[in-house]
Each structure stands twice: as C-alpha cells, then as structure tokens.
Amino acid sequence: MSKLFGTDGVRGTANIHPMTPEMALRIGAAVGRYFRNDGSSVHRVVIGKDTRLSGYMFENALTAGLTSTGMNVLLLGPVPTPAVGLLTRSMRADLGVMISASHNPAHDNGIKFFGPDGFKLSDSVEAEIEALVASGVDPAPAAEIGRAKRIDDGRYRYVERVKSTFPRRMRLDGLKVVLDCANGAAHRVAPDALWELGADVIPMGIAPNGNNINEGCGSTHPQSAAEMVVAHGADVGICLDGDADRVILIDENGKVGDGDQFMALMAARWAEEDRLKGGALVATVMSNLGLENFLNGRGLRLERTNVGDRYVVERMRQGGFNLGGEQSGHIVMTDHATTGDGLMAGLQFLAEMVRAQKPASTLLNQFEKVPQLLKNVRFDAGQLPLEDAQVLAAIKQAEADLSGGGRLLIRKSGTEPLVRVMAEHEDASFMEQVVDSVVAAVEQAVK
Incomplete structure (x- = not known):
C-alpha cells in the first residue's frame, strides 16, 4: 500500500484512493484501535468538517470505523480546523478529526488528526496508524461498540474562545472590514465574532453549497476581496481559507499582504513587550529572506522548518517558542491555540490597528522583500x-x-x-x- 499520510494528514480527490469511504472506514478503525490501547476507560473522539459535499460521506465512514472499535464520536458539524484542536482538549477527548482539504478545490478532501493535547499527530504516530490500516484491526465486542452524538454548540464555544484572545475592553467600532470566508468552515463563526466585537463587517464567501469552497475566493484567491475593500472604502480585508486555519490580509488600498509581513509585525511587537519567547520566530523554508533580515536587525532569530504548519508547531514546542507560521498565512500562536488559526490571527491584526492607530498599509509593510x-x-x-x-x-x-x-x-x-x-x-x-x-x-x- 502506498504511503497514506502527507504533510497534513491524508488528502486527495474524493472517491479516488486514498480518499474513498472504504479507506476512511479503515482509517477510522485503525486510529480508534490505536487510541483505545492507552488503557483509559473513557474513549471519545470529536469530528469536525468543512463545507465540501463529500464531507457527509467521510463523516459517516469515519464514524462507522471509530465506533466499531469502541470510540464514542462527538460530531461538531462544519467548524474551523482550529476549533477541532481546541475542542479535542476542552472536551477531554482522546482524539480529534478534521475532514477538510484546506485550501484545495471542492473535489478534494482530507482527514487531519489531533491528539488529546489538541496538537496534530507526529510522524511516528501516523506511521503506527498507517501500519494498523495495512494490517487491519479487530472490531470491539458487540457490547462495547461506541455511540455517536451531535454537538450543536461547538461553533459557539469556538467563537467565545477566539474572542477571549482579543484585548479586554478593546472594540472594533468604526472599523470597516471585508471578510472573505471562502464558502468554508468559518462562514458563520467569523462574521459573528467580528460583529460581536463591533466591526462593520462586509461578508463574502458565506453561501457554501458543497461545491464552491475556495472557488475564486478565500486566501488563495484574494483578488475579489481586494476589489471589495476598494469599492467599499474598507479599512482592511481578511481572507480565510476553506478550513480557516490560514489568513491573508489586504490593506485599505487593495494591496494583498502575506504571512511573512504579519509575522514580522507580531514578532517585533511581542519582542517590545517581552512576550516573544526564545527571542525567535519559527517559519518555514519558504519565508522570504527579507523577513530573516528584518528579525536579525532587531536581535531576533528566524528558525526555519520544512513546509507545513505541523512542522512549525513541532519546532515551537521543542524550543519553547510561542510565535510561528507560514508565508501562506498559517499563523500559530501557542499561547492561545494548538494550530494555525486564521480568524484569531485576523483579530490580532485588527487589535494592532486599533492599538497603533495606523492603517493596514503601514502595518503590512514591515520589511522590503527580497525578490x-x-x-x-x-x-x-x-x-x-x-x-x-x-x-x-x-x-x-x-x-x-x-x-x-x-x-x-x-x-x-x-x-x-x-x-x-x-x-x-x-x-x-x-x-x-x-x-x-x-x-x-x-x-x-x-x-
């Protein structure tokens, strides 16, 4: 059997190997067996998904595989990937599963896994699960088959958690924000969070139909949002991807920024406040040399990793760092979350606009890029x-x-x-x- 796991779980075209319902069932059974071997008496898994049509199919197949090995399944419905990391830990689950192909087109889908600590699984654990998929696992006795239950308030719990990272007593009154949700997992939670904090929200990409996720919108296609920013005279644009674990920002002139400029802003700000642990930012080999030069000029370091936010997080945990991310818009702030969180990062940028009383164009121009x-x-x-x-x-x-x-x-x-x-x-x-x-x-x- 060819290798299942890539840089971010299992991913591919729906109904073509490895993303078939049969394989999802086998993966569910294998991962269920793996986490049931820890000796604990309670076995619980939370499953979230984005808005792809194939999400229904994989949700059911994974549920069947997991319950067949005695795992109790809590179904969150459409929620951002970071919500799964959060709720896995807060609901004391053994495992979290996110059904999403992130920024990929609607015909793709994927399966990402989170451990009980809310962090993505390591390569070594994925290798063990892959071996179980290949060898097959014995189902649980009939009396020990797991149950499945819908959790209706998962997205509300997530909104409250994200808002709790926003500075206390600060509001977004008077700030006009174009918010592109990519017809994806954040199409409800993101507009709600910004509106509750007082922003004047101009939403886009909030009408998912199962086939339009990331289609001409979101963080990989920010042009429409940039045009909306200019047309509406907005202060800033925030573009999420299909599972809302990354963000791309747009200034008031319609210019698209990237993760490197945002990370430079936050690293410098946190260093000034003595909040940047280890005096370093963790980013991938794709980040621009200009970012490295910017940090070095302030006595800070850039720690580079392989591409993939999970590798960024692994290095952050190893070195005790608390800020990292990718040029593509994954921003990881481990003081607040266990994985990249586009909405949370967007809120942190808005907070900096309010605090500094500076336009987005200034804040997204921290350094001169090397071509x-x-x-x-x-x-x-x-x-x-x-x-x-x-x-x-x-x-x-x-x-x-x-x-x-x-x-x-x-x-x-x-x-x-x-x-x-x-x-x-x-x-x-x-x-x-x-x-x-x-x-x-x-x-x-x-x-």
Missing part, C-alpha cells in the same frame, strides 16, 4: 522527477549560480502532485532565468 519566484510543475503518479539525472544536474548548476546572493529551494508538494521550484535573489531577472532552467529540466523529465 522571490515560485513555479510549479505537475507530474503524474509514479513519476520521480527529482531523481532524474538531468534534473539533479540543473539543480546543482542553479545552486551554484545563486550562491552568495540568494537561495534555491526545490521540493515536492506534500498535498498535490507538484514539484515546487522557488528561488530568491536581489537580481529578479537573473533569478527568473535560473528558476526557468530548473523548471525546463523537470518538465522534460515528466513528459
């Missing part, structure tokens, strides 16, 4: 482009060309069949030539 270019090459299953001799030679030459003045990053996506070629260099035209040389080699290898 960066990313190009993707799609390949078919079974192909190994990064093992091709010509590709390896092209990469070696590109690294030599960029040495001293920039950097090159080549990696295979953990969620899609893509080779990602990224480079940074002060000379943008030269950088593009170097990237194109590698892209051409990869494209030749996958023909």
Whole structure:
C-alpha cells in the first residue's frame, strides 16, 4: 500500500484512493484501535468538517470505523480546523478529526488528526496508524461498540474562545472590514465574532453549497476581496481559507499582504513587550529572506522548518517558542491555540490597528522583500522527477549560480502532485532565468 499520510494528514480527490469511504472506514478503525490501547476507560473522539459535499460521506465512514472499535464520536458539524484542536482538549477527548482539504478545490478532501493535547499527530504516530490500516484491526465486542452524538454548540464555544484572545475592553467600532470566508468552515463563526466585537463587517464567501469552497475566493484567491475593500472604502480585508486555519490580509488600498509581513509585525511587537519567547520566530523554508533580515536587525532569530504548519508547531514546542507560521498565512500562536488559526490571527491584526492607530498599509509593510519566484510543475503518479539525472544536474548548476546572493529551494508538494521550484535573489531577472532552467529540466523529465 502506498504511503497514506502527507504533510497534513491524508488528502486527495474524493472517491479516488486514498480518499474513498472504504479507506476512511479503515482509517477510522485503525486510529480508534490505536487510541483505545492507552488503557483509559473513557474513549471519545470529536469530528469536525468543512463545507465540501463529500464531507457527509467521510463523516459517516469515519464514524462507522471509530465506533466499531469502541470510540464514542462527538460530531461538531462544519467548524474551523482550529476549533477541532481546541475542542479535542476542552472536551477531554482522546482524539480529534478534521475532514477538510484546506485550501484545495471542492473535489478534494482530507482527514487531519489531533491528539488529546489538541496538537496534530507526529510522524511516528501516523506511521503506527498507517501500519494498523495495512494490517487491519479487530472490531470491539458487540457490547462495547461506541455511540455517536451531535454537538450543536461547538461553533459557539469556538467563537467565545477566539474572542477571549482579543484585548479586554478593546472594540472594533468604526472599523470597516471585508471578510472573505471562502464558502468554508468559518462562514458563520467569523462574521459573528467580528460583529460581536463591533466591526462593520462586509461578508463574502458565506453561501457554501458543497461545491464552491475556495472557488475564486478565500486566501488563495484574494483578488475579489481586494476589489471589495476598494469599492467599499474598507479599512482592511481578511481572507480565510476553506478550513480557516490560514489568513491573508489586504490593506485599505487593495494591496494583498502575506504571512511573512504579519509575522514580522507580531514578532517585533511581542519582542517590545517581552512576550516573544526564545527571542525567535519559527517559519518555514519558504519565508522570504527579507523577513530573516528584518528579525536579525532587531536581535531576533528566524528558525526555519520544512513546509507545513505541523512542522512549525513541532519546532515551537521543542524550543519553547510561542510565535510561528507560514508565508501562506498559517499563523500559530501557542499561547492561545494548538494550530494555525486564521480568524484569531485576523483579530490580532485588527487589535494592532486599533492599538497603533495606523492603517493596514503601514502595518503590512514591515520589511522590503527580497525578490522571490515560485513555479510549479505537475507530474503524474509514479513519476520521480527529482531523481532524474538531468534534473539533479540543473539543480546543482542553479545552486551554484545563486550562491552568495540568494537561495534555491526545490521540493515536492506534500498535498498535490507538484514539484515546487522557488528561488530568491536581489537580481529578479537573473533569478527568473535560473528558476526557468530548473523548471525546463523537470518538465522534460515528466513528459
């Protein structure tokens, strides 16, 4: 059996291996058996999902697999991914499950797992679960089959938790906010939270139909929201993705910011307040060199990890750091949450606007970016482009060309069949030539 788990759980096209109901049932049984072996007497799992049509199918299949091994299932319905991390811990569950393919199109879906501490499972635990999927597990005796129950107030609990991270006595009165919920999991909770704090909310992407999640909207398609910001004279735009664990911010002029600028803002602010633990920010290899230079200039460090917010969180936990994230908009603040939380990060940005009395355009321009270019090459299953001799030679030459003045990053996506070629260099035209040389080699290898 091919490897199930990628950089963020199991993910793929619905009804095509591995994202089939049969496989979801087997995964549910395997993970249920794994967590029932801890010797505790109470076995409970919470399941959340985003708004994809296939979510119903996977919710039922996972529930069947989990209850067959004696797990009691608490069904949250559509909630953001960070809500699952929160409620897993607060409801004293053994396990949390989120059914979502995050920013991917509606035809994809995925399954993410959280441990009893609310953090995503480690690679080693996922490997053990994968072995159980391959070998199969014995079901529980008939008398020990688990129960399933709907939890109706999960999203309200989450809204209150997110609001509790907002400064006490501060309000958002007079602040006009375009809020794009990507027709996803936050289509109810995000507008409610901002409205309750006093913002004038202009909502978008709040009419999910099962097939329009992330479609021309949300953090991966912020252009419509940018146009709305300008058209309505809004102060800021907040774009979430399908499961609301990432955020992209837009200033009052319609300019799109990214996670690096936001992390720079928060790291500098927290350092001033002596709140930045370890004097460091944790980000991935994709974050811009400009961010690293910005931090170094303030006596702070940038700790880099592999791509994926779970790797960011693992490094944060290992080093005792409390701020991290990704350029793509995953922002992790472990003082408040166990995973990336787009809504929470958006609220922290709004709080800084109110506190500093500065426009979004100023706050999202913390440093000058080093020119960066990313190009993707799609390949078919079974192909190994990064093992091709010509590709390896092209990469070696590109690294030599960029040495001293920039950097090159080549990696295979953990969620899609893509080779990602990224480079940074002060000379943008030269950088593009170097990237194109590698892209051409990869494209030749996958023909």
